[in-house]
Structures are given as structure tokens and as C-alpha cells.
Amino acid sequence: xxxxxxxxxALSVPEGENLVLNCSFTDSAIYNLQWFRQDPGKGLTxxxxxxxxxxxQTSGRLNASLDKSSGRSTLYIAASQPGxxxxxxxxxxxxxxEKLVFGKGTKLTVNP
Amino acid sequence: xxxxxxxxxxxxxETGTPVTLRCHQTENHRYMYWYRQDPGHxxxxxxxxxxxxxxxxxxxxxxxxxxxxxxxDFLLTLESATSSQTSVYxxxxxxxxxxxxxETQYFGPGTRLLVL
Numbered sequence: 001x002x003x004x005x006x007x008x009x010a011l012s013v014p015e016g017e018n019l020v021l022n023c024s025f026t027d028s029a030i031y032n033l034q035w036f037r038q039d040p041g042k043g044l045t046x047x048x049x050x051x052x053x054x055x056x057q058t059s060g061r062l063n064a065s066l067d068k069s070s071g072r073s074t075l076y077i078a079a080s081q082p083g084x085x086x087x088x089x090x091x092x093x094x095x096x097x098e099k100l101v102f103g104k105g106t107k108l109t110v111n112p
Numbered sequence: 113x114x115x116x117x118x119x120x121x122x123x124x125x126e127t128g129t130p131v132t133l134r135c136h137q138t139e140n141h142r143y144m145y146w147y148r149q150d151p152g153h154x155x156x157x158x159x160x161x162x163x164x165x166x167x168x169x170x171x172x173x174x175x176x177x178x179x180x181x182x183x184x185d186f187l188l189t190l191e192s193a194t195s196s197q198t199s200v201y202x203x204x205x206x207x208x209x210x211x212x213x214x215e216t217q218y219f220g221p222g223t224r225l226l227v228l
Contacts, residue, residue, distance in 0.1 A: 043221050103154060
């Protein structure tokens with residue numbers, strides 16, 4: 001059974017800092033990995049999708065990497081801003097299973 | 113934002129009563145999903161649909177049923193609500209099948225359900 005773990009569960013940083021969020025998964029037979037953002041009381045918004053054949057994806061100040069063999073992904077946020085404060089979730093889409101498996105998320109707080 | 117609405121947005125009900133949550137989309141996407149989100153568990157799939165009248169179970173389907181009679185609507189019914197079903201329920205849609213490499217899901221705003 002696929003398990004997705006995100007460490008740390010919560011992170012607080014000062015504005016302007018570069019930071020890394022971690023995601024690990026137990027079964028490397030994935031089709032893709034996605035990073036989502038969730039604001040309090042809201043639904044999830046897809047940030048980046050990395051296909052299994054890719055190593056990384058970039059969008060603005062966000063860069064996500066994928067190392068399938070080691071079962072790890074990182075989300076790098078450059079020059080963090082208070083508006084980046086949210087919970088970040090990663091999810092994997094696995095072959096043979098028609099569903100996304102989500103981690104529990106990392107709650108990020110960026111202090112002005 | 114993808115055109116997804118959920119109704120009601122908040123509901124309080126009593127144990128043993130039936131409850132129906134509605135998800136409505138304007139994107140004409142084929143795939144629709146119901147998740148629940150609980151502290152300590154993250155998001156878990158309840159049921160999903162891959163077309164009108166085509167549905168299947170997720171990992172936490174006990175006590176829930178779904179129906180999809182039109183492309184745009186996916187209904188989740190709690191047949192006899194229990195306190196363990198107190199949760200935040202999210203609907204999601206996607207254009208591509210779940211195993212497609214480019215698949216991403218778009219989420220609705222959620223429904224907060226409290227079962228007393």
C-alpha cells in the first residue's frame with residue numbers, strides 16, 4: 001500500500017527566506033507526483049505536476065524535483081512571501097490504482 | 113478557477129439522518145471524485161465517477177453512496193449519518209483518466225459537515 005509522508009508537518013520562516021518542503025513515498029511505481037496548495041477553509045489548488053519520466057518542474061518561484069528511485073520529492077520556494085502561507089500537500093498517482101494518494105501536508109507560515 | 117461548486121457549504125445534522133451533498137461542475141470533465149479530509153488522515157478518496165452512471169469505490173466508501181445521472185452533477189449520500197462522518201468533504205474533477213501522466217484534479221471549495 002502506497003504511503004506518502006511529508007516532513008515537517010509545520011514550518012515557520014521569516015519573509016525572504018528560501019525553503020524546501022519534503023515529500024516521500026513508499027512505492028516508486030508512480031505515474032506522476034503533484035504538489036497542491038490549500039488555503040484555510042478552501043479547496044486544493046494544483047501547483048506543479050511532475051510526470052514519472054521528469055526530474056523537475058518549475059513555475060515562477062516554485063521548483064519541484066522528483067527522484068523516483070529513492071521515493072522522494074522536494075518543493076523549493078524561493079524568496080518566500082507572507083502570501084505563500086498555506087498548507088502544501090503532495091500526492092502521487094500510482095499505476096494499477098485509479099486514485100491519488102495524498103500526504104498529510106506541511107503547514108507553512110511566512111512571517112513578515 | 114475551474115467551475116466547481118459544492119452545496120451546501122456547511123451542514124449540521126443528527127446521527128441517523130440521511131444527508132446528500134452535491135457537486136456541480138461547468139467544465140464538462142468526465143471524471144469526478146469525492147474526498148474527505150480529517151486531521152491526522154489527510155485526504156482520502158470516498159468514491160469516484162468516470163462517466164454518467166459509472167462509479168466506483170475509493171478507500172473509505174463504507175456508509176456512503178454516490179450517483180451521477182448527468183455529467184455536471186455528482187451526489188454523495190450518507191445513508192445514515194454517524195459522528196465519525198463529521199469531516200470536510202471535497203469534490204474534485206479531472207479531464208483525463210486517473211492513470212494519465214498529465215492528469216491533475218481541480219477541487220471544489222468543500223463542505224463542512226457536523227454530525228451530532
